[in-house]
Amino acid sequence: MCGSAMRFLTAEAKASAGRLDGKMREKTLTMDTLNPQVKAVEYAVRGPIVLKAGEIERYLEEGGTKPFSEVIKANIGDAHAMGQQPITFLRQVVALCTFPELMDSPSFPEDAKWRARRILQGCGGHSLGSYSASPGVECIRKDIAAYIEQRDEGVPSDWENIYLTTGASDGIMTILRLLVSGKDSSRTGVMIPIPQYPLYSAAISEMDAVQVNYYLDEDNCWALDINELHRAYQAAKQHCQPRVICIINPGNPTGQVQSKKCIEEVLHFAYEENLFVMSDEVYQDNVYAPDCQFHSFKKVLYEMGPEYFSSVELVSFHSTSKGYTGECGFRGGYMEVINMDPEVKAQLVKLLSVRLCPPLAGQAAMDVIVNPPQPEEHTFKQFHQEKSSVLGALAEKAKLTEQILNAVPGIKCNPVQGAMYAFPRIFIPPKAVEEAKALGMQPDMLYCLRLLEETGICVVPGSGFGQKDRTYHFRMTILPSIEKLNVLLGKVRDFHISFLKEYSGLE
Amino acid sequence: MCGSAMRFLTAEAKASAGRLDGKMREKTLTMDTLNPQVKAVEYAVRGPIVLKAGEIERYLEEGGTKPFSEVIKANIGDAHAMGQQPITFLRQVVALCTFPELMDSPSFPEDAKWRARRILQGCGGHSLGSYSASPGVECIRKDIAAYIEQRDEGVPSDWENIYLTTGASDGIMTILRLLVSGKDSSRTGVMIPIPQYPLYSAAISEMDAVQVNYYLDEDNCWALDINELHRAYQAAKQHCQPRVICIINPGNPTGQVQSKKCIEEVLHFAYEENLFVMSDEVYQDNVYAPDCQFHSFKKVLYEMGPEYFSSVELVSFHSTSKGYTGECGFRGGYMEVINMDPEVKAQLVKLLSVRLCPPLAGQAAMDVIVNPPQPEEHTFKQFHQEKSSVLGALAEKAKLTEQILNAVPGIKCNPVQGAMYAFPRIFIPPKAVEEAKALGMQPDMLYCLRLLEETGICVVPGSGFGQKDRTYHFRMTILPSIEKLNVLLGKVRDFHISFLKEYSGLE
Known part of the structure; x- marks a missing residue:
């Protein structure tokens, strides 16, 4: 029965006409036909x-x-x-961006207003409702670069290496997507700590890459042992090509903070073995132990000298969801991409552009985190x-x-x-x-x-x-x-x- | 040189020590090693x-x-x-959710306040900064189901079939991910209109599926011709297994609005050929021609009778980015999933959960679109x-x-x-x-x-x-x-x- 005749039938007649042969229609998407890589994902x-x-x-x-x-x-x-209560200033800036009529309200501080105005000036039509460029709003990218330079005591940061993301998870998935080749994906090894945050194993399953485990040393406060990295790498080389090493510092779920020496060792190892480094630093503001300090992978790489700093491919991830803001629902985040091949970077932008852009409210929240009130501002206290x-x-x-x-x-x-x-x-x-x-x-x-x-x-x-x-x-x-x-x-x-x-x- | 010795060297010494053999270190991620599926993406x-x-x-x-x-x-x-200016009421609700201190402000209407309160009550800790459940905030899912029932003149909608998304693009990618199997992906055919919105071709390239083109009839106002669907399907069957048909109605980039008859034909075809239907309905509020009307695929399916309505697997996508709101930057959207195998649905939830949740401000914006001011409310006018x-x-x-x-x-x-x-x-x-x-x-x-x-x-x-x-x-x-x-x-x-x-x- 052709479709054009259908409209003259009643619903019931259509129903019985649907299968004249009486067979039950099978579902198209079942557990048998589901993408098996999705089935393999655990979270x-x-x-x-x-x-x-x-x-x-x-x-x-x-x-x-x-x-x-x-x-x-x-x-x-x-x-x-x-x-946990939101940071008032962050919410004030995002509310001002959302409803600019509030710029006239005396109950909002000027410090928040000028930030909101600056963000909106970077948005199409001065509206949070416009798409931003796929890597994010330009002035926010610049603020992030300035923040990184300050955090890393002067190590240069180029705003064009900054890409806003939909939470850090989105950035991590995107970078892995570049690295894991579809057809010979079962040959791409991704080194991850064990214990790990299961986004990593889930992404590896979804992309059908090979998970290469390196075990953190529980007896030594979950420290990363360079010998274990070597062991894991050598063992993996027997059956795949390890191309990426993922590090989570401070650690999730393990809570350790890596020493500078440890980071140097990892970077030297990555340098020697030509590994792409993914450094998950979303807990960079969450360091509690008095004898510990956050060292960014980028700063340590810089201090290892130009041979390292100009060659090791490194992406660092940050987020609005953790730290002292805990703004998970805003899905804000960024990544800084160092030493990526310029042609590959153009491919990254293309890939990001398919998803259009990260949510603007999340981008605005990220801006406040990297550009917080200064001591001379009224809102600082x-x-x-x-x-x-x-x-x-x-x-x-x-x-x-x-x-x-x-x-x-x-x-x-x-x-x-x-x-x-x-x-x-x-x-x-x-x-x-x-x-x-x-x-x-x-x-x-x-x-x-x-x-x-x-x-x-x-x-x-x-x-x-x-x-x-x-x-x-x-x-x-x-x-x-x-x-x-x-x-x-x-x-x-x-x-x-x-x-x-x-x-x-x-x- | 082992890493532990490194820290005693100066940066310069380290640089020269980096490669004692003088070879230039090659990049790990180059155009040669980049995931070729990413290379194939065009947008x-x-x-x-x-x-x-x-x-x-x-x-x-x-x-x-x-x-x-x-x-x-x-x-x-x-x-x-x-x-285009934002819809004031939408922004008021999102601003109230963002900065609940505004609940005390007399310049915000009560209609907006009660909506914001209700949304916040559905959020962890009553904060837009919490993660929501991965399918979205429950009360927003319920509002969406109620909206669909009203739009479709009583066709039932189950809120547990509603999944909030990060714009419609995210939903479309997620559903395709379920359908396109990794290893034999080159055998999964995805039928798309030509001309199409290039998210589809980009997703198909990224997932290494087979793009099956059906051509819209330019001489007939870009209408979808059922004979062309049959032709495309039969031709594709020679080299792949077509499993999905994507429709964009109203059309992007073509601007046509499909007739009810045409939709019936497509659904009958999908029924007969066991195709999964993805219906991109993000322009459902954007119908201008006096002789045209938006018919949802779901409503037409319902009217075709229980045999169809209880069996054809259909996902419909909507977004905050289009319509009369144009809130692209909020990255809000939803999908309604009909007749999906319950086990597969559990897999869908698992896959969504890896990305945690869609942005909450976008969810709140979506809620206003499906739950706008009513004639008896002050804000209606x-x-x-x-x-x-x-x-x-x-x-x-x-x-x-x-x-x-x-x-x-x-x-x-x-x-x-x-x-x-x-x-x-x-x-x-x-x-x-x-x-x-x-x-x-x-x-x-x-x-x-x-x-x-x-x-x-x-x-x-x-x-x-x-x-x-x-x-x-x-x-x-x-x-x-x-x-x-x-x-x-x-x-x-x-x-x-x-x-x-x-x-x-x-x-």
Whole structure:
């Protein structure tokens, strides 16, 4: 039956006419026909445990009862959801950009107004509703370059090397897309730390690259050991061509802050082995341990001398989502691209242009982070207070988390030197390991599911980030308020003790 | 030299030590090693002609002289950049969400405040700075479902089938990612209209799928001819498995609005051939021709009866960037997914979760579009005036563009029934075609480059969208103000006449 005749039929007649042969129409897109690379993707941070947490939340909302009254989501670095307040100045600038009629309002500070005006002047039609150039608004790119120069004590930064992104994740995916060749993709090795942030493994699965694991040294505060890099690289060379090394500093989920010496070693290694360096530095403002300091890969590369600084291909990623602002929902971020072949850079711009541009409100938020109030500005005091208050509380919570967890028998937690997570090692009794195996799940998944069901605390199993065989961990954020964090850690302690008892046959 | 010794050397010593053998270090990422699928991507809307326009703009800014004083960018549907004003109510709601302190301001209407409060209640910590669930904020998904039900006169819409996206482009890429299998991707055929919006061809290149062209009928107002669909499908089956059909309605770049009969035919065809339907309906509010009406693919599917409505897999895309709001920079959008296999849907959610969530300001903007002021609300009058004013002006400009272009000898322009572009056919004299060939470029690229250099008007060659062999077109937006559009069209006319003269040897 041809389509043009169809319109004269009733819906029912059409329905029965649809398949005169009576066969059921099969779906086009099924688990069998789905892109297998999508199937292979895993993303634990929003994985099964989080879906379960959602179910429990709905159950509680609908009046169901549990041994707890609320689910505490310590699974994801989502600061505002945990009660952190936005930085007033940042929101003022973005609100002014969004609704420029507010420029006439006396309740908005002049410092915010001139920033908003400057951003809008960089936007088509002076509107946040225009597309920006695909790499971002020019004056914001310039502000970012100036920020990087200041952060790196004078190391030059060229604004044309700056690309705004839709959160750091978008930048990381884009750069990997350039590096991982489609057809011989199974030959492209991407070196990532283990434990890692699972965006990396997910991207590698989606692009069908080869994941090359280098293990961080848990016994040495999750430090990166250069010998392990060599081992991983040599082993990988047997079956693929490692072309990229990814580093997360400060570490996610591991919270370590890399020393300058360590960074030098990594860069020297990348130089020698011709590796492209992807440096995930989204936690650059989140350093708490007094003996630690953030060193950017770029600055260290510069200090290694011109032979290095003029040759090692390096991309550094930053974000509005972390630091002291925690503006995840704005999906702001940037990457700085060093030593990229100019023709490849043109290809990068082309690839970015297909997605048009990153969200403008996120770009504006990024601008405030790199161009915050200065001491001579009226807004400086409040801004500084808010920033210090967030970072001070995080430092306190980092310490608290480490201390309480380390007081629990069978839990060992490295110091949370930076970022916003603890990644404690947990002892899981053999009987529990067996039970998990019988259920077809990882032992730490069993542990985290039990923790969720008994206490309402949602953390992510270490297996979602990768860990050495027969070691078990979980990742939890240190973002809840001190009061809540104290309660949470107390519950974890009680749960752990009873879990040990149960599976050690001590009850 | 091992890395640990390095730190004792000066930068210079390190530089010379870097390569003791004196060889130059090669770059890791070059045009030779770049992912060839990225190389294959083309995106004319921001392609070479737009880069050239940027160069000329900078040249003018730096005091250079040209026969014109400004570049007019009619290459991209970027309404605000062309002077369109934002819808006040939308911006009020987003500003309130961004800076909730404004809830106390008497200058914001209550209608906007309650919407902003409701959105914030759906956000973690009541902040736009939290991640939302990956498919979007629940209450916004519900508002979208309600909007679709109303638009489609009661056809049911389930909010759990709604997924917010980062502009429509993001949704389109995501769905294609599910459908195009990595390893045997060269066997997955994706049917697209020609002319098309080049996001489709770019995505197909990036994913290494097979582009299956079906040609729209220029002689019949760019209508979709079912026989041409059959032809394209049968031809493609010789070398690939067509699995998806993409439709753009109203058309981009072609501006046609599909009839209900035509949509029925497409859906019947998709039903018969087991094709997954991707319906790009971002211009659903942009219908100008009095004899045309927007029919959603979903509503037509419903009216075809339960056999169709319960089986054809259909995704419809919408956006904040077009319509009467033109909020491109917010990167807001959604897709409604019908009849997707539930297991595949879980995979879709997993894939979305890797990118965390769409920008929250864009989600809030989308909410206003689907939940605008109602007649009983105080803000209705202004909202309605602003909306009518934008759409009325667009209708006028659509008519004006068609009329002026059709009065030029050698230009033929179909009516701009909808969307925001004209895609006129231009006669290019054989001598100009030869010259272009000699220069290694498409004839319409030569034409558009000359137009840009002589008049400052930036339009996109038809070759960037696809067209029948030996036909030439360009796409221009109808977005400039009426005054500017008149000037622009006059310049196009004068340029075209002199171009014809030059290459027809009449000078």
